[in-house]
Amino acid sequence: MLEDINTVIVIVMDTRDKGVFLTGGAQGLGRGIVVKLLSLGAKVFFVDVDVERGKATQVELQTQYGADVVFFQPADVSDGEQHKAAFDAAVSTLGAVEICVNNAGIMAEDKWEKVLAVNAGSHIRGSLLALEHMRRDRGGRGGVIINVASLAALYPKSICPSYTASKHAVIGFTTSWAMNPDHKDHGVRWCCLCPATFQSGMVDLKRLGDLDTDTIAEILQKQGFVEISQVVEGVMKLMRDPDNNGAILEVSLEKGARYRRRQVVDRDGVSDLVVVDTY
Ligand SMILES: NC(=O)C1=CN([C@@H]2O[C@H](COP(=O)(O)OP(=O)(O)OC[C@H]3O[C@@H](n4cnc5c(N)ncnc54)[C@H](O)[C@@H]3O)[C@@H](O)[C@H]2O)C=CC1
Numbered sequence: 001m002l003e004d005i006n007t008v009i010v011i012v013m014d015t016r017d018k019g020v021f022l023t024g025g026a027q028g029l030g031r032g033i034v035v036k037l038l039s040l041g042a043k044v045f046f047v048d049v050d051v052e053r054g055k056a057t058q059v060e061l062q063t064q065y066g067a068d069v070v071f072f073q074p075a076d077v078s079d080g081e082q083h084k085a086a087f088d089a090a091v092s093t094l095g096a097v098e099i100c101v102n103n104a105g106i107m108a109e110d111k112w113e114k115v116l117a118v119n120a121g122s123h124i125r126g127s128l129l130a131l132e133h134m135r136r137d138r139g140g141r142g143g144v145i146i147n148v149a150s151l152a153a154l155y156p157k158s159i160c161p162s163y164t165a166s167k168h169a170v171i172g173f174t175t176s177w178a179m180n181p182d183h184k185d186h187g188v189r190w191c192c193l194c195p196a197t198f199q200s201g202m203v204d205l206k207r208l209g210d211l212d213t214d215t216i217a218e219i220l221q222k223q224g225f226v227e228i229s230q231v232v233e234g235v236m237k238l239m240r241d242p243d244n245n246g247a248i249l250e251v252s253l254e255k256g257a258r259y260r261r262r263q264v265v266d267r268d269g270v271s272d273l274v275v276v277d278t279y
């Protein structure tokens with residue numbers, strides 16, 4: 001009797017020896033992603049505007065993983081020149097960048113121009129720098145760009161309109177590039193991460209400008225937090241599947257990690273968008 005064997009072989013992106021450029025890696029989610037990638041054998045170049053914390057993180061991680069696999073450069077990614085200089089330094093240090101994580105972000109409703117410059121501007125610039133470097137049709141190796149958005153990219157949030165606008169911009173930009181007809185030639189995948197609230201420097205109520213901290217504390221208490229480790233696993237999920245492009249991955253307490261939308265790359269080109277869920 002013949003057995004019915006349905007074997008599905010999934011080849012995941014191997015992160016070993018891959019060059020990674022990440023923004024906002026000194027603490028919080030960025031640091032969590034750096035640690036995970038180092039544990040999987042990647043080489044990471046991270047930047048942060050917080051010089052002291054960045055240096056301390058570099059020293060700690062070099063002691064644990066080796067001086068030749070993790071590098072920190074101070075940079076304010078709302079400044080185009082600093083951002084480009086840091087990306088160029090990453091390429092010359094690592095040889096090539098195949099994974100770019102645009103993670104740096106701020107919440108400061110009283111400084112909306114800065115919020116847009118960091119949360120949207122640096123994600124757009126970082127993506128374009130990475131695309132230009134990675135694209136196979138111009139001599140690169142292909143790769144993946146992960147843009148860290150938020151649940152606030154998917155819903156209106158009356159408490160932080162500028163932050164919400166900046167995150168909606170990230171989704172619009174990333175998913176539009178994912179539909180680019182040259183995808184097959186350039187070989188660069190585009191993904192967005194949309195986590196719910198997790199404990200980090202951003203959830204320091206002293207840093208939230210003139211927002212009503214009592215109300216916020218009450219809301220956060222009621223909602224609860226996802227773990228950074230869950231969010232980091234979401235990043236890995238986006239990164240690993242080499243056919244995954246145009247994905248929006250939500251990570252929430254209620255639903256765990258689930259795709260809102262993704263576009264699977266067909267070997268002959270870019271397939272139709274697969275709408276997994278709508279809101
Ligand atoms: N904490 C949360 O609940 C959530 C955060 N996010 C997003 O996750 C990302 C990471 O945030 P967290 O880890 O929570 O915050 P965090 O404040 O702990 O870490 C952010 C890092 O980015 C750095 N940074 C800020 N502005 C920068 C600039 N101009 N140039 C370079 N580095 C800069 C900070 O110095 C900091 O080290 C952000 O994009 C944030 O919007 C998304 C959903 C939920």
Ligand SMILES: CCCCC/C=C\C=C\C(=O)C/C=C\C/C=C\CCCC(=O)O
Nearest residue numbers: 150151152157159160196197202203219
């Ligand atoms: C001003 C609210 C502070 C919330 C905690 C700090 C950072 C959270 C960043 C996020 O990206 C979390 C995702 C979405 C929540 C945004 C605001 C929460 C407001 C409450 C709500 O309407 O859900």
